[in-house]
Amino acid sequence: MQKWSRTGKFLLSLLLAGMMMVSNTVQAADMKSDVKGVIPKNLSPQTFDFSKAPIKLSPQPGDTLKGMGMLDLEKAQPKLLSPGQTQLAQHTSSAANLVTPNAATNHDPNHAILLNLNTWYQDTLTTTGMQNWYAVYVPTPGKLTALMQTVNNASIDYDLHVYHLNQTTYTLENEIDSTYGPMTNEQLATVTQAPGYYYICVNSYQGFDATNLFYLNLILSSSYDTNEPNDNAMQANVKPGTFSLDGSIDNLNDVDWMSYTVTQDTKVNLYLSNSGAGTFKFDILNQSLQGLGTIPQNGSYYAILPKGSYYFRVRSENGTGSYHLDVNPQYVFDYTASVPSTPSNENINTVWSKIKAANPGVEFSTNVPLASIYKNSTVMNGVIQHYWYMEIRYTTSFYYDDIGYIIYNDQYKTFQLLDNGLWLAGYPASLRLSLGIFSDNENYKKYSWANPGDYHHFYLFDYYYKRDYTVEYIDISGTHPYFTSDKTSNDKRIIYGVANWFSDGSGNNELVRIDRATGQMIKVSNILFANNAEFENGTFESDNVYTFHSTKDGKTYRINLDTLSVLSAQ
Structure with missing residues (x-):
């Protein structure tokens, strides 16, 4: 009997003219009609490599998953897996046919024991390095799944190998491996060349258990998807x-x-x-x-x-x-972190001085800082930015509610204060910041004779590229605000909606796309929708193909978000 090593190979001199039938408890009457009993020629001598198949990749730090529960890979069970249950289920051993260890001499391919398809078998390995060989006849094309439930022992590692018999050269070829570690069930699949024979080897890579059984099943599926084989x-x-x-x-x-x-x-x-x-x-x-x-x-x-x-x-x-x-x-995505209320836990007046120095184009007027509060963090293209609220007070106002907020990051970057047409102030506390994009709609008293709600500023600022896209618009009714689409914006683009409505109630919303890296803008008027939620309720086909239904014209739009081109509208 040959023994297999981790990296070594061995040569088999295969002399026996055929395979042995399963003895004792697996009787000929139990065999299905698709089983052929004897292979008519000797297998040719050949070399097999039974080292471990590479399944582990280069180590990476931080191998954890946030926000999800833990799941163990399927573990070995002391009883047989039930085909009708989950992969972790147990079953009584009486469901499997016993291959009697003392009667079987199936330790090389020429002594392989012929098994039925779709039947559970049980067997043992009695020494380290032992191989038990089996074969199955596949009468029709399909996908052959080989499943081996190992013994429940952390010091024992059994591996599973499958070969196709080339009946012209009588060599075993197209090796497929399942070589997990101890206490993990082995499984693999192959798309069959039929009719033909497949050889299965269970190898004691490490340790053995002469008492406790492993279980083996060979399943033939007549239909399968084009992604197969991919069973391990x-x-x-x-x-x-x-x-x-x-x-x-x-x-x-x-x-x-x-x-x-x-x-x-x-x-x-x-x-x-x-x-x-x-x-x-x-x-x-x-x-x-x-x-x-x-x-x-x-x-x-x-x-x-x-x-x-x-x-x-x-x-x-x-x-x-x-x-x-x-x-x-x-x-690009948002998350919360455990950070202090200011960058590096600095004094608030020190932070305010750094904000002014880092934003030379911003007029801060007579505002003074009151407090700083951590808001959230964003990762974009591997770069992390943290964001804070700064509460500020406009000191020369006659009004009590002259306290507002700005948002700054760990580079102390911010942008222009709210211009309400009377003074420069902080923004309301309900500020929108998503994916490193700040946006807000605020009333603007453009003229002394105009109402404060006739004109609006749509503030839009990209913190990652330090670009300000603020625009002014008219919305006397106050029911058609501009908006940023958090759902369709990403690390490459900002998508926002603009209002194009009239006093008689006619009009619609339209779309603008900004290339975040270049600042280039695309504006289209042929993608119509009634309100912000209608657009946000769409679905993705891919990263840049988006579908939504418009009640404005009753059409379902399928659009390219990178070009704002209409792929279909019907």
């Missing part, structure tokens, strides 16, 4: 930053794996939908295959992923069927 981390499909995926769970043990990398701290929006009868889950795992979080089907969620590489996994708790997955990263 070693077979994971590599996915880009933004992607949509239509997949299926083709058998009760099917698991669909993906690998995913973020090059900076990223907020990732996630949506898993399933219209079938089954219950599907989406898992996030780190590079060490530790579960970080799980989301259920048919709901929108997000995860904040620190820079690094991850695995995604779709699995079924019960049932089979199709699903749809949307993954949409945001490279």
Whole structure:
């Protein structure tokens, strides 16, 4: 009997003319009609490499997931996995056919034991480095899933390998591996070349248990999605930053794996939908295959992923069927941190002096600082900015309510104060700051004869690029304010709505896009909507394709957010 090492290879001289049938408890009467009993030729001598398959990526710091519960990768169970339950379920051992260890000599491919499809078997390994070999005949094309439930012992590591038999050369080829660590069940899949034989090897990579059994099942799925095979981390499909995926769970043990990398701290929006009868889950795992979080089907969620590489996994708790997955990263996002009330916990008068020095183009008039309060933080393209409210008082006002606020960041940057047509003041406390973008609508008494609510300033300032886009507009009714779209703005663009309404009630809202890096603006008048909420209630197809329904003209608009071009309107 040959033993396998971590990095070594061994040569098998394969002389036996055929395979042994399962003895004792697996009787010939139990075999299905698709099983053929003997392979007519000897397998050719060949070399196998049974070192561990690379599943871990380069270590990255901060391998945690914020705001989500913890989930363990499926652990070994002392009993058989039930195909009708979750991957963590237990089952009585009487459900499996016993391959009697003392009677079996299946320790090389030429002594492989022929098994049925879709049947649970149990066996043991009695020494470190032992291999138990099995084979299965696949009569029709499909996806073959090999599932091995290992023993529940942290010092024992069994691996699973599958090969296709080339019946011209009689060599085993197209090796597929599942080589997790101890106490983790092994699973893999292959799209079959049928009819033909597949060889399965269970290898004692580390330790053994001559008493407690491992369990093996070979499942053939006649229908499967184009993403297969992807049943373990070693077979994971590599996915880009933004992607949509239509997949299926083709058998009760099917698991669909993906690998995913973020090059900076990223907020990732996630949506898993399933219209079938089954219950599907989406898992996030780190590079060490530790579960970080799980989301259920048919709901929108997000995860904040620190820079690094991850695995995604779709699995079924019960049932089979199709699903749809949307993954949409945001490279700018807001969060709250534990920071003092001023940068570096400085004296408020020192901060006020630094604000004036950092903003030479801003007129602060006779305002004086009263207090500073931390508001929130934003990450954009890997750069963090913290923001604070500064409460200020306009000292020469005859009015009592001359206290207002400005927002400044950790570079002490801010922008022009509120101009109400009488004096420069702070803003109301309900200031909008999202994704490093400040916006606010305020009344402006432009003329002595005009009412304060006839004219308005729409204040718009990008803290990351230090650009001010403030505009003036008329809205006598006060019911059609300009607005910033938090939903469709991101690290590359600012989307905002402008009002184009008249005194007779006619008109509509229109869109403007600002390129955050260059400041270039696009304004269009052919995308119509009645109010702000109507536009914000739309949905994303991708990072830049957005759909919403307009009650203004009854059309559903499908638009490109990077160009504001109308892709369809019907």
